[in-house]
Amino acid sequence: MAVILGPNRYGKAEIRLVRVARDAGVHHIKDVNVGSALSGDMDDVHLSGDNSAVLPTDTQKNTTYVFARKYGVDQIEDFALLLARHYVDSQPAVHHARVEIEEYFWDRVPLPGPRAERHSFVRSGREVRTCVVHHDRDGTTTVVSGLKDLVVLNSTGSEFSGFAVDEYTTLQPTTDRVLATEVSARWRHASGASPADGSHGFGESYSEVRRCLLEAFAGTHSLSLQQTLYAMGRRVLETRDEICEVRLAMPNKHHFPVDLTPFGLDNPGEVFYAADRPYGLIEGAVLDDDAPAAHSAWE
Numbered sequence: 292m293a294v295i296l297g298p299n300r301y302g303k304a305e306i307r308l309v310r311v312a313r314d315a316g317v318h319h320i321k322d323v324n325v326g327s328a329l330s331g332d333m334d335d336v337h338l339s340g341d342n343s344a345v346l347p348t349d350t351q352k353n354t355t356y357v358f359a360r361k362y363g364v365d366q367i368e369d370f371a372l373l374l375a376r377h378y379v380d381s382q383p384a385v386h387h388a389r390v391e392i393e394e395y396f397w398d399r400v401p402l403p404g405p406r407a408e409r410h411s412f413v414r415s416g417r418e419v420r421t422c423v424v425h426h427d428r429d430g431t432t433t434v435v436s437g438l439k440d441l442v443v444l445n446s447t448g449s450e451f452s453g454f455a456v457d458e459y460t461t462l463q464p465t466t467d468r469v470l471a472t473e474v475s476a477r478w479r480h481a482s483g484a485s486p487a488d489g490s491h492g493f494g495e496s497y498s499e500v501r502r503c504l505l506e507a508f509a510g511t512h513s514l515s516l517q518q519t520l521y522a523m524g525r526r527v528l529e530t531r532d533e534i535c536e537v538r539l540a541m542p543n544k545h546h547f548p549v550d551l552t553p554f555g556l557d558n559p560g561e562v563f564y565a566a567d568r569p570y571g572l573i574e575g576a577v578l579d580d581d582a583p584a585a586h587s588a589w590e
């Protein structure tokens with residue numbers, strides 16, 4: 292038996308970065324978490340301890356902060372592309388760079404008076420925005436944007452019936468239930484490096500995809516969470532030309548009607564126990580039938 296080195300990559304994870312843009316006294320903040328992972332000619336590093344091909348993870352951390360100072364941080368996809376291209380272009384041994392970024396949103400603290408809303412922020416209850424960029428030495432670039440922790444609920448308009456039944460099934464069919472989930476969605480851009488011409492870039496693309504997801508969730512009379520998942524992905528693909536594939540993971544955050552008959556009360560869909568576990572987990576990909584191959588985009 293021979294032992295060989297398998298796939299490997301290395302980098303700095305969770306580089307926490309807050310960039311303040313000072314605009315004549317009105318500040319704008321960008322709060323992100325950056326991870327970079329490099330791979331390529333790294334055999335000698337592992338096999339003989341020769342570190343000459345290793346750009347230290349500490350340098351990757353420094354590069355992230357330096358680029359934030361030099362170029363600013365606007366759309367996370369653009370910042371990820373900048374870093375990924377830099378590592379591949381500047382390091383001969385690096386054949387592939389993967390940069391992932393999470394963005395946390397802040398709202399301005401609304402204050403009365405003329406100096407209001409200049410430099411005070413409150414962490415937003417919104418979802419987390421995400422992206423993963425892969426850049427190869429051969430020029431192939433993939434951009435996957437996304438969001439997570441987007442919690443949504445329909446208080447009616449959801450059914451679940453007609454399911455398979457066996458000797459272990461106790462679930463009763465329902466024609467009216469609460470449908471709640473925490474959406475994790477990732478979507479792959481068809482043209483690796485930028486959204487379609489004529490758009491306003493990754494920022495507009497993000498808000499429009501988010502809008503599609505929410506409108507499809509709210510507007511679909513649901514016969515199952517699976518059907519709702521497909522409707523959400525489909526809405527994105529039918530609305531946004533720059534996107535060729537959407538992957539969704541949606542836990543079914545069960546809301547069970549509480550039995551109030553011991554107290555002489557009915558419960559016409561008004562009082563629920565919001566269970567946190569176990570939960571159904573519904574996952575799926577929705578894609579254009581001519582979507583180009585995904586390479587390593589989803590890793």
Ligand SMILES: O=c1[nH]c(=O)c2[nH]c(=O)[nH]c2[nH]1
Binds near residue numbers: 451462516543571
């Ligand atoms: O929308 C649903 N899909 C399921 O697959 C499922 N299974 C279950 O118990 N409840 C539900 N609801």
